[in-house]
Amino acid sequence: MARPDARPDARHAAESRLAAAPAGGGAWLRAAREAARERLLAMGLPGRRDEYWRYTDPADLTSAEAPAAAPPRAADGAEPFAAAEPLRLVFVDGLFDPAASDPPELAGVQIERLAEAAPRDLHWARDLFGAIEARGQTPVPRPLAALNTALAADGLLLRVSGRAERPVALVRRQAAEGSDVMLHHCIRIEPGAELTLLESGPGGARTTDVLEVDVGDGGRFHHVRLQGRDHGGRVAAHLFARVGAAAQLRAFTLTADGPLTRNEAYVELAGAGGLAHLAGAALGDGAFHHDDTVVLRHIAPGCESRQVFKKVLKNGAAGVFQGKIHVLAQAQKTDGYQIAQALLLDEASQFLAKPELEIYADDVKCSHGSTVGAIDPVALYYLRSRGVPRARAEALLVQAFLAEAVDEIADPTLAEDIRARLEAWVARHSG
Amino acid sequence: MLEIRNLHVELEDGGTPILKGVNLAVKGGEVHAIMGPNGSGKSTLSYVLSGRDGYVVTQGSATLDGADLLAMAPEERAAAGLFLAFQYPVEIPGVGNMTFLRTALNAQRKARGEAEVSAADFLKLVRAKAKALAIDAEMLRRPVNVGFSGGEKKRNEILQMAVLEPKLCILDETDSGLDVDAMKLVADGVNALRDAGRGFVVITHYQRLLDHIRPDIVHIMADGRIVRTGGPELALEVESNGYAGILAEVA
């Protein structure tokens, strides 16, 4: 698990970041924070020499102060996901903004904030907070997640006991140039319950987030996340999830722009017949570094997992994919699929992929692939020969490239919202 | 309408000459057939006219209604009224056939300063044309040419031609790989478009297609040149004797 031999400098850096730990906290939280602190000290903060940080420089994510970033210009068009009419919970620079938020009342969903629940002695989130994060430290260490568990003072605690009639939207906004945001969210989907969580952001000059989700047997969790656009924020976002028997998790992220985004995911399929689909579309032009680091762990038999990650890169943008399908010995009849692809719109851009399979069961179906390519010149000519102008033809082909990822969004309204954003990004960055 | 004068083309890579002085004039209302052995440059001619990369024009000219085709981008040639039904239609995963067709039609209309066609009108238009070509709704929903049989791809080319209503249609071996019924559908599709203002260049090896689409003029191409031009009887001569006799005569 945690590396006992953290380099002295990495440990020292961790100690100094931990000095900012929030005081107090009820018994349920103190224990989890203390354990996270120990985990982090054993690992140290990440450095370039760590196996899973070779392609992504963590310096801006580990530095004492968040590198300054101007808040994004007001976005054009509709607010993200408005058509889905979600219940909106707004955080500005990581601080809850009740005036901008909807009343936190939704049938079937108990909505609380970590900051409110923290002083209590007992809380339902006790078994969840920091627990999946701790299990998710192997085989890929995630020190920034442990840092978050130790330090985060706020976030959402959602307990879903029925089928939520509206999605919950976590709306993040940035106001200050140096905001260093750290939110920790816990979601428990009880057996048979269902929730859609929509996230938009990033909402800080630097964001180090953790979302822990436990999807009970037969439950469903949909997650659609929008990172961007035209922002200067650095992001390390973590999804940790446990998926129970016959339960489903479907997560999609659109990342548009941003100098540094590290999206980590650890999902365990813990009950028979579970399903986990993780998808991402990343769009970068110029100063853009985007990293997906994913572990899909099949613990129970007969589960299905899909990882579909696509990146469109131009003008020196960089993409990284590190993805693992980890199948334990008892997880027979596993169906695992992983594809990571980059479309490079010029020769200055690059994509680094590290797909991994680690399989201990013998009766499984697992496939993975990774490709890097340019726009197909023959397809481009064919479209143009029918009268489609070059820029429009390129846009169609870029959207076609991303389609497999976007198709993972089950809800047509949300998929349409994402498609429109993709299309607009491609149009803004064509030529 | 189409005027090709002394067209010389070589490959961009390596400079191999492929077309060595092609002359061809097609008037509105005419159907020209081009026949000739494999490798004689028929597809190259159609690609150069439609603006594919990889070829260099070293001499000569090609104009459509007086406009210099060779100076235009491929999409401008399409908007000017040129259409090539590909010998090998291209598969485009992820782009729906309907989206593709509607984008193409409206882009051409926009380039010509015409109003765009509404979604509802477009649907009506395509359904009618597709029905005549026995193209079902399922095929229209699929990505462009993906998973289509050879015959379906060729019919899809003719559907595009029917929707785009170009001035000059070039069909490059649209009949190869078609069974008799599909060939009849394709020929009917072409014949439905024949009118005084529209010209056709039909590249084929077979009289079969020309039984359905009666050409006015038949050309034989060999080694990058048109070596013989005649009436429909020239195609019959090829049908019974092959190219050998004709080529020996001109050599």
Ligand SMILES: Nc1ncnc2c1ncn2[C@@H]1O[C@H](COP(=O)(O)OP(=O)(O)O)[C@@H](O)[C@H]1O
């Ligand atoms: N892009 C290309 N690269 C290499 N050779 C080519 C290319 N295009 C055409 N050729 C060559 O040019 C000649 C003519 O080809 P083509 O125009 O396809 O003939 P046809 O259609 O009459 O069979 C052939 O020798 C072919 O190999």
Ligand SMILES: [Mg+2]
């Ligand atoms: Mg050919």
